[in-house]
Amino acid sequence: MALVRSAEDLEKLRQDIASRRNPDRPCISVCVGAGCLAFGAQEVIDAFRAELERQGLQAKVDTRGTGCPGFCERGPVVVIHPEEICYLQVKPDDVPEIVSHIIGDKEVVERLLFEDLDTGQRLTHESDIPFYKHQQRSLLCSNIKLDSKSVDDYLALGGYAALEKALLGMTPEEVLEEVKKSNLRGRGGAGFPAGRKWEGSRNAPDEPKYVIVNADEGDPGAFMDRALLEGNPHSILEGLIIGGYTIGAHEGFVYVRQEYPLAVENVTLAIRQAEEYGLLGSNILGSGFDFVVQVHRGAGAFVCGESTALMTALEGRVGEPRPKYIRSNEKGLWNKPTVLNNVETWANVPLIINRGADRFTQIGTEGSKGTKIFSLVGKINNTGLVEVPMVCP
Amino acid sequence: MDSDRIDQIIEKHHGEASSLIQVLLDLQSENHWLPTKALQQVSERLDVSYSRIMHIATFYKAFSLVPKGRHQVNVCMGTACHVRGAPRVLDRVQDLIGIKAGETDMELKFSLETVNCLGCCALGPVVEIDGKTHGNVSAADTPDVLQGYE
Numbered sequence: 250m251a252l253v254r255s256a257e258d259l260e261k262l263r264q265d266i267a268s269r270r271n272p273d274r275p276c277i278s279v280c281v282g283a284g285c286l287a288f289g290a291q292e293v294i295d296a297f298r299a300e301l302e303r304q305g306l307q308a309k310v311d312t313r314g315t316g317c318p319g320f321c322e323r324g325p326v327v328v329i330h331p332e333e334i335c336y337l338q339v340k341p342d343d344v345p346e347i348v349s350h351i352i353g354d355k356e357v358v359e360r361l362l363f364e365d366l367d368t369g370q371r372l373t374h375e376s377d378i379p380f381y382k383h384q385q386r387s388l389l390c391s392n393i394k395l396d397s398k399s400v401d402d403y404l405a406l407g408g409y410a411a412l413e414k415a416l417l418g419m420t421p422e423e424v425l426e427e428v429k430k431s432n433l434r435g436r437g438g439a440g441f442p443a444g445r446k447w448e449g450s451r452n453a454p455d456e457p458k459y460v461i462v463n464a465d466e467g468d469p470g471a472f473m474d475r476a477l478l479e480g481n482p483h484s485i486l487e488g489l490i491i492g493g494y495t496i497g498a499h500e501g502f503v504y505v506r507q508e509y510p511l512a513v514e515n516v517t518l519a520i521r522q523a524e525e526y527g528l529l530g531s532n533i534l535g536s537g538f539d540f541v542v543q544v545h546r547g548a549g550a551f552v553c554g555e556s557t558a559l560m561t562a563l564e565g566r567v568g569e570p571r572p573k574y575i576r577s578n579e580k581g582l583w584n585k586p587t588v589l590n591n592v593e594t595w596a597n598v599p600l601i602i603n604r605g606a607d608r609f610t611q612i613g614t615e616g617s618k619g620t621k622i623f624s625l626v627g628k629i630n631n632t633g634l635v636e637v638p639m640v641c642p
Numbered sequence: 643m644d645s646d647r648i649d650q651i652i653e654k655h656h657g658e659a660s661s662l663i664q665v666l667l668d669l670q671s672e673n674h675w676l677p678t679k680a681l682q683q684v685s686e687r688l689d690v691s692y693s694r695i696m697h698i699a700t701f702y703k704a705f706s707l708v709p710k711g712r713h714q715v716n717v718c719m720g721t722a723c724h725v726r727g728a729p730r731v732l733d734r735v736q737d738l739i740g741i742k743a744g745e746t747d748m749e750l751k752f753s754l755e756t757v758n759c760l761g762c763c764a765l766g767p768v769v770e771i772d773g774k775t776h777g778n779v780s781a782a783d784t785p786d787v788l789q790g791y792e
Contacts (some may be wrong), residue, residue, distance in 0.1 A: 283775075324764065
């Protein structure tokens, strides 16, 4: 495969991917995130593939295993494109009926639609369902649109456009200014302004510098980072490469807990795909910027989610925190300047570069901008992930 | 564990001391526990002291220094599972296989652990056996879940 070495190459690659696809062709998307998988999503997608093969329809209907759309309570979640019909709690037995409708009369399978208990109405589209209606999903919305194992799907949706814009059209200082202006704050919980953290590392005299994705999500009941890393790993890589470019780092790490095997698998695969296209490695997009990423699996220690403990674990030692008289963005991994951000923070970076900080700051409160993903769990009706603006009515 | 295989794993991680945890994770997942001989070999090849390896192997939850059963049973004790009745499920599992969490039975059939949140909270209480997730488990249907493992 030819490496992407310029903006033209990237555009050609995008066109090439688009020419092989027909947007009007029906596509069956099944969520294969960890939650739906546990509900039997693999059996469902296998059943769809077998049924399509049985009817000789493989060339007419596509299937796609996607990331988590958030409605875990009603998994496995299936969405039929292009109509975007949303079926919930689908079982392998429902498959022949769904397939026959896709091909034949285009009718919907009423009983698998969401039922609004207040009105008794059946709702056909995801966007009609009350659970989704009040959300504003700038990050999670991509999950259901792409095959979590396909870099081509990500590129077809405009992926790596922010990388192109940053590396070929902006200086590191300009990227830094944009991130600072966006007032993006750390999504891991502490809410430290990402731009200020990046600036500290950029200005620190030591070399080399490092960037890290903290995906050691261990808080009970929290799985938003896993959903992003499993469902849309390239968006995090894209943010990380831009971060590396901004602070002058040429090496990045994804620290992900081994209790998330699917996240480990998908992000490892995404790194390999990005390397094959030359979106990671040397001279990325012909910009002269070199960057590599490694995955490090956490071995089951809750404390390693703390930034300094995580860095000692990355060095191959026991993960114990150290006092932070000197910030890790000046002396972090191997005592070198290190920017560590949470998965969701990195995922926001391509959005900010693509749409500009001004658009990003239109959402949220005075002090905190953008959206935030929350996981809803416990003795409640609708377990799952929701993404809402930082300000909530 | 075969010493050539251990060398292969070390080679895969380029024999760097910083990869120690990654090497041990691979050994653990293939062999299900870390025998002394294997750790000594890792110590020599990576040029890391044996005491440091023991420090790491006892610190991280993923590692075991004793043989493990053929089937790994993990009962999720995360908050969401807890409020949905995980403690009762754990009691029942302990009664049925006759060991406590953290132990392995005499026939090396089951090893039982309690784990932190697995993140499939919509399914709680969750019991994971050999990587397969069983959701909405109640104390009453625990025997069914444990059946069929030899």
